[in-house]
Amino acid sequence: MHISELETPALVVDLDIMERNLSRVAGYAREHHLRLRPHTKTHKVPALGKRQLGLGAVGLTVAKTTEAEVMLDAEPADLLVAYPVMGAQKLDRLRRVAKRTQVTVALDSAEAARALSAAGVDVRVLVEVDLGLGRTGVAPGDVAALVQEVVALPHLDWDGLMFYPGHIKGMTGEDEARLARLRRDLHDVLLTLTALRLVPRVVSGGSTPLLFHSHTIEGMNEIRPGTYIFNDLNTAAMGACGLEDCAATIIATVVSRREGHMIIDGGSKTFSSDRLATGGADFGQIVGMPGAVFHKMNEEHGYVDIRECKNAPAVGERVQVLPNHICVAVNLHERIYGVRQGTVEESWTVAGRGKLQ
Amino acid sequence: MHISELETPALVVDLDIMERNLSRVAGYAREHHLRLRPHTKTHKVPALGKRQLGLGAVGLTVAKTTEAEVMLDAEPADLLVAYPVMGAQKLDRLRRVAKRTQVTVALDSAEAARALSAAGVDVRVLVEVDLGLGRTGVAPGDVAALVQEVVALPHLDWDGLMFYPGHIKGMTGEDEARLARLRRDLHDVLLTLTALRLVPRVVSGGSTPLLFHSHTIEGMNEIRPGTYIFNDLNTAAMGACGLEDCAATIIATVVSRREGHMIIDGGSKTFSSDRLATGGADFGQIVGMPGAVFHKMNEEHGYVDIRECKNAPAVGERVQVLPNHICVAVNLHERIYGVRQGTVEESWTVAGRGKLQ
Numbered sequence: 227m228h229i230s231e232l233e234t235p236a237l238v239v240d241l242d243i244m245e246r247n248l249s250r251v252a253g254y255a256r257e258h259h260l261r262l263r264p265h266t267k268t269h270k271v272p273a274l275g276k277r278q279l280g281l282g283a284v285g286l287t288v289a290k291t292t293e294a295e296v297m298l299d300a301e302p303a304d305l306l307v308a309y310p311v312m313g314a315q316k317l318d319r320l321r322r323v324a325k326r327t328q329v330t331v332a333l334d335s336a337e338a339a340r341a342l343s344a345a346g347v348d349v350r351v352l353v354e355v356d357l358g359l360g361r362t363g364v365a366p367g368d369v370a371a372l373v374q375e376v377v378a379l380p381h382l383d384w385d386g387l388m389f390y391p392g393h394i395k396g397m398t399g400e401d402e403a404r405l406a407r408l409r410r411d412l413h414d415v416l417l418t419l420t421a422l423r424l425v426p427r428v429v430s431g432g433s434t435p436l437l438f439h440s441h442t443i444e445g446m447n448e449i450r451p452g453t454y455i456f457n458d459l460n461t462a463a464m465g466a467c468g469l470e471d472c473a474a475t476i477i478a479t480v481v482s483r484r485e486g487h488m489i490i491d492g493g494s495k496t497f498s499s500d501r502l503a504t505g506g507a508d509f510g511q512i513v514g515m516p517g518a519v520f521h522k523m524n525e526e527h528g529y530v531d532i533r534e535c536k537n538a539p540a541v542g543e544r545v546q547v548l549p550n551h552i553c554v555a556v557n558l559h560e561r562i563y564g565v566r567q568g569t570v571e572e573s574w575t576v577a578g579r580g581k582l583q
Numbered sequence: 584m585h586i587s588e589l590e591t592p593a594l595v596v597d598l599d600i601m602e603r604n605l606s607r608v609a610g611y612a613r614e615h616h617l618r619l620r621p622h623t624k625t626h627k628v629p630a631l632g633k634r635q636l637g638l639g640a641v642g643l644t645v646a647k648t649t650e651a652e653v654m655l656d657a658e659p660a661d662l663l664v665a666y667p668v669m670g671a672q673k674l675d676r677l678r679r680v681a682k683r684t685q686v687t688v689a690l691d692s693a694e695a696a697r698a699l700s701a702a703g704v705d706v707r708v709l710v711e712v713d714l715g716l717g718r719t720g721v722a723p724g725d726v727a728a729l730v731q732e733v734v735a736l737p738h739l740d741w742d743g744l745m746f747y748p749g750h751i752k753g754m755t756g757e758d759e760a761r762l763a764r765l766r767r768d769l770h771d772v773l774l775t776l777t778a779l780r781l782v783p784r785v786v787s788g789g790s791t792p793l794l795f796h797s798h799t800i801e802g803m804n805e806i807r808p809g810t811y812i813f814n815d816l817n818t819a820a821m822g823a824c825g826l827e828d829c830a831a832t833i834i835a836t837v838v839s840r841r842e843g844h845m846i847i848d849g850g851s852k853t854f855s856s857d858r859l860a861t862g863g864a865d866f867g868q869i870v871g872m873p874g875a876v877f878h879k880m881n882e883e884h885g886y887v888d889i890r891e892c893k894n895a896p897a898v899g900e901r902v903q904v905l906p907n908h909i910c911v912a913v914n915l916h917e918r919i920y921g922v923r924q925g926t927v928e929e930s931w932t933v934a935g936r937g938k939l940q
Contacts, residue, residue, distance in 0.1 A: 233673065234940065235939050289882070290883065310898075313590060313899075334839050341899070360886075361881070362839040362846050481719065482692065496939050498851065498855065499858075524718070526624075526666065526939075529717075540694075541692050541694040580937075582915070582917075
């Protein structure tokens with residue numbers, strides 16, 4: 227099937243670009259002796275998780291226990307749930323998943339550690355430390371105490387540390403300072419733990435924006451990038467890839483036109499209403515239409531200003547839109563279409579779509 | 584099952600409030616002799632469409648042809664696709680749907696009308712007119728020409744006009760002026776059509792924010808509110824309902840805490856990243872926790888500032904969040920749980936979730 231025969235809106239992935247992205251990061255991790263445990267929340271497709279494993283990933287990462295269940299189909303040797311697991315049903319689900327593969331859980335509280343241990347689930351545990359993002363994770367000074375608590379609890383096998391450097395979005399002066407601070411804090415934590423004879427096997431960090439700086443963070447031996455498989459405008463805006471490295475776009479149809487303006491058949495239920503993480507008011511970039519501004523959306527309508535655009539399409543014609551944030555866009559689609567040079571070669575159900583628990 | 588046993592994040596609907604919302608609007612429509620054709624994009628659940636029909640709705644509204652397919656299960660006597668239908672697959676789907684019920688399609692271009700006619704689908708047609716929103720719809724002065732085109736085309740049965748007053752969000756001075764302008768434009772369109780002996784059977788308008796002003800718009804005889812079944816912070820902020828009329832909330836668990844701050848287990852993949860339509864930086868309101876500010880989100884993390892909050896919950900405890908925009912939130916969930924006085928009475932699969940085509 228040719229790409230032009232796909233019904234719109236359609237989420238398509240350029241397979242050449244995707245494969246280059248996957249190989250580049252796998253090569254980088256290999257070169258720098260970094261474990262690669264990709265975050266699958268970006269694609270939510272077991273077949274793509276399997277490709278990442280085939281290229282040398284040591285395991286896969288998920289955010290929720292229902293995602294873990296779905297990602298078992300990729301047959302990972304190890305599955306990291308990078309999120310505190312709370313509540314009876316989630317612990318039950320984790321137990322079922324742990325029967326089928328090695329499970330690692332990240333946590334940042336004694337409450338979570340005790341509940342996990344009490345549930346009798348045999349898992350590895352990474353203690354999450356906050357190295358500047360201010361989200362989950364204990365403060366650097368509190369890591370040792372929580373590690374000691376985990377080490378003492380039955381069923382839990384303490385495996386190391388996890389952090390997410392989501393506050394470092396590029397390599398501006400401010401980000402350089404944040405990264406320096408992160409290096410210092412991590413160094414201090416590792417010194418403290420070593421003094422207590424608590425030596426982490428895994429120190430897991432690494433976002434997509436910071437990806438190719440990972441080897442400069444001493445003590446970190448694992449990365450968990452997610453977005454890198456597709457990349458998006460956010461990744462490009464942060465300088466972690468070029469626009470030519472963005473594999474995923476959404477094909478939309480122009481359903482209405484007036485002077486200087488057109489409406490496409492996708493809005494917040496197709497792209498999500500995420501703005502660019504680095505700032506900016508647009509909802510995506512229309513490929514090959516310089517001057518077109520995707521300035522507003524409703525649920526099923528995208529508003530594109532075409533006053534500065536020379537080759538605007540007519541009603542019924544199509545556009546290709548590069549989304550701001552591919553992870554939330556994928557979660558809105560039932561299928562992803564893999565395209566090579568205009569031909570749809572394969573397609574995948576987004577099996578983890580809407581898996582929130 | 585008690586509501587506290589639901590796994591989080593969970594989308595719950597207070598059945599008493601929902602039923603009151605449904606009855607109130609059904610009663611208003613009856614009282615003012617307005618046809619009610621509710622937009623089902625808010626709930627995407629056939630069983631709820633059926634309830635709306637049971638309360639006197641003349642038909643149901645959908646945005647996409649795939650939604651129409653799903654909503655056939657509600658057995659509507661009439662299904663309005665309030666969106667231009669473009670492309671061969673969509674026309675095929677429309678044909679299949681039209682075999683099972685009366686289908687009405689809204690359109691705003693000769694291109695869409697000709698394609699529909701050429702496909703040989705027997706449908707009723709509403710010509711969409713733009714009465715100020717600047718989205719889809721022909722300009723008031725161009726309505727007559729498009730109606731004449733539709734009337735002349737085989738298979739199309741011209742039924743009237745449709746507009747969406749989404750630019751009128753409340754009843755501020757500015758909105759009053761917009762509404763006055765809308766009334767004037769509609770009046771002019773109807774005069775022009777009447778002079779041409781083109782008398783619309785249906786003049787369909789009516790959003791949730793403008794709902795209870797509908798009887799003041801002369802010439803309009805149908806309303807298509809969607810959000811009113813649940814309502815949300817947007818509806819309340821626009822003054823179209825009170826907070827006590829908001830039926831749908833999302834139950835979330837506190838997964839991490841630090842001084843003055845907590846993280847809940849839902850972010851943009853649970854609530855959507857929609858801001859309040861009337862402005863404001865929050866992502867929802869934490870029920871019963873005055874002072875708590877839901878100020879930031881990532882995909883699976885909600886950041887809540889609790890510095891000004893006296894009764895903040897501990898790790899593992901739950902909060903109830905009133906979302907900004909319920910239509911996009913529902914589209915992210917697999918199920919909706921109907922709750923009465925703390926007990927889960929029923930639950931529905933969001934069958935139309937992700938139906939974008």
